[in-house]
Amino acid sequence: MVSSPDAEHHDDVGEHGGRLRSFRHERGNWASYVYVAFRPHEELWEMLDELKSVARKHGVHLTTAEEIHVSLSHTVILRHHWIQPFIQSLREKLCTTRRFLCVADLLKVYVNKEKSRTFLGLEVARGRQQLLEVVSGVDLSLQEFHLETFYQNPSFHVSLAWCVGDMAKALQGACLLELQRVVDDFEDSDVLTRFYADTIYCKCGNKVMSIPLC
Template identity: 30%
Template sequence: MDALMANYASGSDDDDDDDEPATVADGASGPPQEASALLPPPPLDLLQSPNFVDYSTIPQGSRIRSFPHVEGNYALHVYIPVVIPFNARKHLTLVMRRVASLVPDLYAVDADYALSELCKDEQKLEKVLLGREFHVSLGRTVGIQVHQIDSLVAMLRQKFQSQQRYWMDLNKWEHFVNDDSTRSFLSLEVTRTGLPEISKQIHMVDEVYRLHGLPEFYKNPRPHISLAWALGDVSSKLKQATKEIEKFENSINLSKNYNLRCNFSRILCKVGKKVYDICKIGD
């Protein structure tokens, strides 16, 4: 089964306010304070933007590394970035709420917040899960050494310098389990439009991997994006959930007003926390 290994990346920019309040010199007398200066500060919610999401109230899941950390090695991931079209998000909101009731231990991919909690607030579900960038993997996530980075990125750029734009349809709900059965995924698979093009791109990445002594992709690749994950092998639950999703979509005659179709325009390569542009097709 296809393994989708999530990348860890975090950062914060906490700026400390070092400005000290003004003081009056000893012995100096100043005018009495105005009454307005003694009023309490406004409520915090008045200082927050209308789109503010309080992440501290959402439970997070803990993941197990897919391969051991080795000093001097960096995680490599080559992928197509995917953003879910706005017109598909309302439908996916309904689907994810239904899935959360069937499989309560799911978490949002990469964000790692509990899906059941996100589904309680449409704004949180939209912002944390559906409004983020997903990816279609073109190669295994593996560890590489620092001296391989420049060569690998250069070869990938050369391979993909003549790519053209194409459409991909994420048309089938599917479940996957990673190689060591530590995590299961609920995914949307590409089975028709876009599959030949993505399969060819996977083959091109394999050629570069092979030259660097890296393991190639799976023999029968199944391109997909993953939206949620659970600890361990929960194939039976997710298989039943995908059947329920299909019944739900058929019951609301989805085909007339819903199509999760995305435009290929870019390939990225992430090495550690650094992201390299491999190819980018202009508008």
């Protein structure tokens, strides 16, 4: 069972590095999202350090992402009693989905809807069609609970680092070209930027549930 959150919660942006919640915390509501895990090799952190160093030269101070994954849904609100039925629905929709290889080697800059955070991510090239098929199943489950479905034409990506505010302009152009060269020239980058989608995860609050693919 998932434990209940505190009855009252004061959201202090200082506790989140200046980040803002996009919705109000309420008792019995669970911020939830579906994703594929990306399990980085140790050398990826070396590459990321180089990327952060390049970004600093262009006036952008990036923070390493706490959770590195590929999102397959927006963050939605699940009521406590919806969680297990929602997970069961996901299992049914994805029961025949086979595991597959993904390669994410193209750097892109993303800004969230609120313009409060900017992300540096690696876009998935190989494996995109399979991810779209997974999202179709996830969307069906979301629709059963009258929840928002994912983007119509998503850019699947692994978010490596972020900063507060809309810093897209500073990271584009010459900066992005220099950042991409770091990835392209990094030893074993072809290994660091590939991963297998063998399990779909759903995180509800601080609980993570897994759905293995066949």
